[in-house]
Amino acid sequence: QITLKESGPTLLKPTQTLTLTCTFSGFSLRTSGAGVGWIRQPPGKALEWLALIYWHDDKRYSPSLKSRLTITKDTSKNQVVLTMTNVDPVDTATYYCAQHSYTSSWYGWFDPWGQGTLVTVSS
Amino acid sequence: QSALTQPASVSGSPGQSITISCTGTSSDVGSYKYVSWYQQYPGKAPKLMIYDVSNRPSGVSNRFSGSKSGNTASLTISGLQAEDEADYYCNSYTSAYAYVFGTGTKVTVL
Numbered sequence: 001q002i003t004l005k006e007s008g009p010t011l012l013k014p015t016q017t018l019t020l021t022c023t024f025s026g027f028s029l030r031t032s033g034a035g036v037g038w039i040r041q042p043p044g045k046a047l048e049w050l051a052l053i054y055w056h057d058d059k060r061y062s063p064s065l066k067s068r069l070t071i072t073k074d075t076s077k078n079q080v081v082l083t084m085t086n087v088d089p090v091d092t093a094t095y096y097c098a099q100h101s102y103t104s105s106w107y108g109w110f111d112p113w114g115q116g117t118l119v120t121v122s123s
Numbered sequence: 124q125s126a127l128t129q130p131a132s133v134s135g136s137p138g139q140s141i142t143i144s145c146t147g148t149s150s151d152v153g154s155y156k157y158v159s160w161y162q163q164y165p166g167k168a169p170k171l172m173i174y175d176v177s178n179r180p181s182g183v184s185n186r187f188s189g190s191k192s193g194n195t196a197s198l199t200i201s202g203l204q205a206e207d208e209a210d211y212y213c214n215s216y217t218s219a220y221a222y223v224f225g226t227g228t229k230v231t232v233l
Contacts, residue, residue, distance in 0.1 A: 037222075048126075111171035112171075
């Protein structure tokens with residue numbers, strides 16, 4: 001059974017750096033083809049894709065947020081970390097991590113997802 | 124990168140079929156078969172319903188089907204049931220080596 005769980009701060013002040021950790025089980029990022037992505041959802045709004053890291057450390061970012069995001073992995077701990085610099089109240093959202101899978105090439109889908117963690121940015 | 128366009132809401136009576144559209148561009152939906160659909164209940168994490176345009180994961184009802192024509196992907200729910208009332212999001216790979224989600228559609232069972 002594959003599970004993922006997000007952890008991190010619940011409240012941040014504007015301009016601070018957000019660090020979120022995704023701890024997963026049931027698969028390994030040492031395995032060829034494995035990947036973990038981050039997605040967020042502001043309250044009452046749509047999903048927004050943020051970043052993806054592959055088993056071989058290839059990283060992809062949302063073009064609109066690329067300058068503020070960094071995704072890394074710790075394969076020994078089965079963790080993926082997302083950092084977002086210079087947060088603003090508009091970054092208030094539930095942040096999800098999810099396993100990335102594909103059938104051919106490197107592009108596919110996100111499943112399963114973690115339960116999500118709500119991050120509020122407010123002064 | 125603009126979000127894919129979905130209708131804000133779609134409704135239908137039990138037993139009917141409904142279709143949710145997801146319109147992108149030639150830089151995403153129109154160029155790739157990597158379109159997926161997600162179902163989300165209030166306060167819950169999204170669940171994968173369709174991947175690679177038209178494939179159903181194990182455990183997903185065969186009442187859910189996906190297709191694509193040009194820059195528009197579609198999710199059809201046949202034999203609509205009360206439990207299908209939820210938000211639905213499409214997602215596509217893009218030429219920017221990234222992914223983009225749709226604006227989301229609220230499905231109401233009348």
